[in-house]
Every structure is written in structure tokens, then in C-alpha cells.
Amino acid sequence: MKTTLLTALIAVFSISTFANASPAQDDVEVITVTGDQSLVQMRSAVKKKRLEFFEAYNAINPDKYFDMLCEYRSTIGSNIKRMECEPRYVRLIRAEKIQDNFQGSAVNFAMMPNDSDLAPYLREEHEKAEAHMAKLIQEHPELTNKWNDLLIAVYRYESQKALEKDEE
Numbered sequence: 001m002k003t004t005l006l007t008a009l010i011a012v013f014s015i016s017t018f019a020n021a022s023p024a025q026d027d028v029e030v031i032t033v034t035g036d037q038s039l040v041q042m043r044s045a046v047k048k049k050r051l052e053f054f055e056a057y058n059a060i061n062p063d064k065y066f067d068m069l070c071e072y073r074s075t076i077g078s079n080i081k082r083m084e085c086e087p088r089y090v091r092l093i094r095a096e097k098i099q100d101n102f103q104g105s106a107v108n109f110a111m112m113p114n115d116s117d118l119a120p121y122l123r124e125e126h127e128k129a130e131a132h133m134a135k136l137i138q139e140h141p142e143l144t145n146k147w148n149d150l151l152i153a154v155y156r157y158e159s160q161k162a163l164e165k166d167e168e
Contacts, residue, residue: 039157039160039161039164042153042156042157042160043157045153045156045157046150046153046154046157047083049146049149049150049153049154050085050150051070051083051085052146052149052150053143053146053147053149053150054068054070054085056142056143056146057133057136057143057146060136060140060142060143061132061136063132064088065088065089065092066087066088066089066128066129066132066133067087067088068085068086068087068088069085069086069087069088069091070083070084070085071083071084072084087125087129089122089125089129090118090122090125093118093121093122093125094113094118097113097117097118097121098113101113
């Protein structure tokens with residue numbers, strides 16, 4: 001009787017082990033492959049590639065009016081500085097419009113232009129700057145390489161960002 005009971009227990013255990021060993025359709029293992037960089041690291045890489053491109057562009061650019069000027073700035077009320085880049089012509093046009101608001105020795109702060117006020121003045125200049133930059137990218141292989149590196153970094157970042165958003 002003991003051997004029959006022992007044989008029955010061994011049979012039940014082996015059957016349950018065998019049943020658990022074969023996975024059901026819902027129990028299929030999913031392997032997720034992640035990149036070697038986090039989204040934050042990819043965003044930093046984009047910023048670095050953008051600065052490298054602007055440095056190469058400024059070095060090659062014969063018309064300093066279209067140079068890209070980058071500097072660390074913090075917003076009012078914050079000590080956190082961020083890299084901001086803008087073309088020289090934007091600064092020049094902004095300064096010109098601010099100068100227009102001086103009335104003798106008084107400054108009319110209510111009439112100071114903001115970026116949306118400058119948009120009509122900048123539209124044509126943006127088109128000229130884009131054409132100028134595109135021409136330089138086509139003419140200079142080292143600038144073309146920097147541009148391609150930047151595009152690849154942006155593509156990788158945007159793809160990963162979209163992928164992570166889809167997973168949520």
C-alpha cells in the first residue's frame with residue numbers, strides 16, 4: 001500500500017511538473033531590448049551635436065550676420081541656466097526695436113517688443129538664413145558631416161521618445 005501511494009504521489013508530482021513546464025499562450029516570455037542610452041542621455045547628445053554643428057557653421061560662415069550665438073541663460077526668478085542659441089540677426093533686430101522705444105531719457109517698458117512682436121520682421125530674415133545655411137552645408141563636407149550627425153542624434157532621440165510614449 002505504501003509503494004502504491006508513493007508511486008501515485010510521484011506520478012501526480014511529475015504530471016503537475018510537466019504541465020507547468022509547458023507554457024500556455026499567455027505565459028510566453030517577452031524580451032525587451034533597450035538601447036545603450038537613456039532618453040536623458042540622448043537629449044544631451046542632441047544638445048552636444050547641435051553646439052558642435054553651430055561651432056563648425058560659425059567657423060565656416062563668411063556672413064557674420066547669420067552666425068548662431070549660443071550662451072547659458074537663466075529665466076527670471078531661476079538660477080538654472082540653459083543653453084540658448086539664436087542668430088545674430090535676431091539680436092540686432094530686437095535691439096533696433098528696443099531702441100525705437102526709447103523716448104528721450106525715458107524707456108516705455110509697456111511698449112517693449114517681445115518675440116511675437118518681432119515675428120513679422122524676422123520672417124524674411126529666417127528664410128534668408130535657412131538658404132544661407134543650406135548652401136554652406138552643401139558646399140562644405142565637414143559641415144555636412146556635422147549636420148548629418150545632428151540629424152541622426154535627433155532621429156534617435158525622437159524615435160526613443162515615441163517608443164517610450166507608446167509603452168505607457
